[in-house]
Amino acid sequence: MKKITLLLGFLCVAFSYFAQDSIYYSVEQKFERQTFSVSVLPASQNTYLSIEETSDKKPRLIFKTFSKEGKILSEFDHEIPLVNDNKIEISHYHVLKDRILIFLTSYDKKQEKQYAFCITTTLNGESITQPALLHSIQQNFKTTFGTVLSPDSTIILAYFEQNVQKRTDRLIGLRALNIDLQLIWERELELPYDNDIVQVNQFKIDNEGGIYMLSGRNPQKNNVRVLRPQGGRYVVFYYNDATNKLKEFDISFKDKQVISALGLVNKNNEMIVAGYYSNNYSFSAAGTFLFKISPHGENVSVAAYMAFPKEFLTSFLKNRVVEKYPEINDLFLDHLIHTDEQKIILVGEIYYVSEQLNTDVTTGRTIIQNVYRFENLVATQLATDGKILWANEIDKAQSSISSTDRCGYNVYYINSTLHFMFNDHPDNDKNIRNGDRHRIETWAGSRIGVISTATISDEGNLERKILTSSKLAGGLLIPALSSDVVHDKSLLGISQGKEYKFCLVE
DSSP states (O other): OOOBSOOOOSOOOOOOSSOSOOEEEOOOEEOOTTEEEEEEEEOSSSEEEEEEEEOSSSOEEEEEEEETTSOEEEEEEEEOOOBTTBOOEEEEEEEOSSOEEEEEEEEETTTTEEEEEEEEEOTTSOOBOOOEEEEEEEOSSOOOEEEEEOTTSOEEEEEEOOOTTOTTOOEEEEEEEETTOOEEEEEEEEOSSOTTTOOEEEEEEOTTSOEEEEESOOOOOOSOSSOOOOOSOOEEEEEETTTTEEEEEEOOBTTBEEEEEEEEEOTTSOEEEEEEEESSSSSEEOEEEEEEEOGGGOOEEEEEEEEOOHHHHTTTSOHHHHHHOOSEETEEEEEEEEOTTSOEEEEEEEEEEEEEEEEOTTTOOEEEEEEEEEEEEEEEEEOTTSOEEEEEEEOOOEEESSOOTTSSOEEEEETTEEEEEEEEOTTHHHHHHTTOTTOOOOBOSOSSOEEEEEEEOTTOOEEEEEEEEHHHHTSEEOGGGSOOOTTSOEEEEEEETTEEEEEEEO
């Protein structure tokens, strides 16, 4: 879970003349100099939690529990424990039914060794344990430490990513633990390829402790203007410690190019890999694909791809473009969501970087600036056999030449419905309602804007409306300040200048 910057205070009257949603605001707060980060975590059905990390000489963790209405129920302050006087860095969190797992890392320069620890707290942060050593790795630089939970949240997989500086490195250190942090098994696993050929970037674990590892990095939004598929092989490895056997499954098609892929293990212990493919080697999505590996890594039970329906593409692309190039350019895959019916939803956003030429009136010199453009959202639901059940596009246009923290979106999957929230130009709601979808105004960071919301039902029906204005909200939506837990409450971060607050949308 990513780090963000503070949570809801107490209840404020909701502005609802824009929509029927109830919006509860927190009190306004300021970023303090010593506050390093704050993470928002859903704690239970009726509560949520903020964890503030300070950057004092003696860093601290401050826990605040909030009621559904935004009232502070409790507040606890703990000093972050040190290990051998080395600096401790918070990596990430997991919330379980009865506790919070906080993962920490530390690097010892003298020993050239990186350590990973875990401390646990109660759901309200009242008590905190001493750091428990989870993992370590010997190398002369820091690397990424990660953990994943099994679908039933009973097993934790702890790992360090491969050594990217050593292309011949084939080793991955894996540890499986129960939720009481007791070791189930550990293994230094050697892959059959050097990491310049196949590098594992995604790790998953099933309810029985079987490990799935997916190579082929999912492309991330950056400042590169011309993108190509990142190449490399998309491969799934399955490892079972009981048998000490490693299986390999190729994720590819004969005449198609996989351009992005995400994986998950569902409650049936099946490994799901889904994403977008291209008809050539350009970074453009022609359709979706789905691979399904049966439990225990037995075999590939589904391997299918399907082009985007032409009627879907022509709904926002010109007919002559669809006839010639039936693909969506610059579509980044952000989310792989599984439904209760074991269907799969892919959520992506069109993002690209363009150039803007300006002339300095004083010197007459031409200044070239990058413009970061965050545009339409694309949601696609796949059946269990990989067939596209529906595809929907949400019209959006945002741009920025500097800070991009106000661009993008938040998405939540609640009661079989997708909920999208994003900053928007105030004229777009009227233009779309008048049937003029191609007249989308770009929101370029102006405070005179609105927060739009779009919902897509399980049947694919799309509804869009204005949630509230930025003026009534008291600031702009900051997606990185919002909760990133897709299957839970819609908790949004609002900021204006040094002031910020949060709101719960129901």
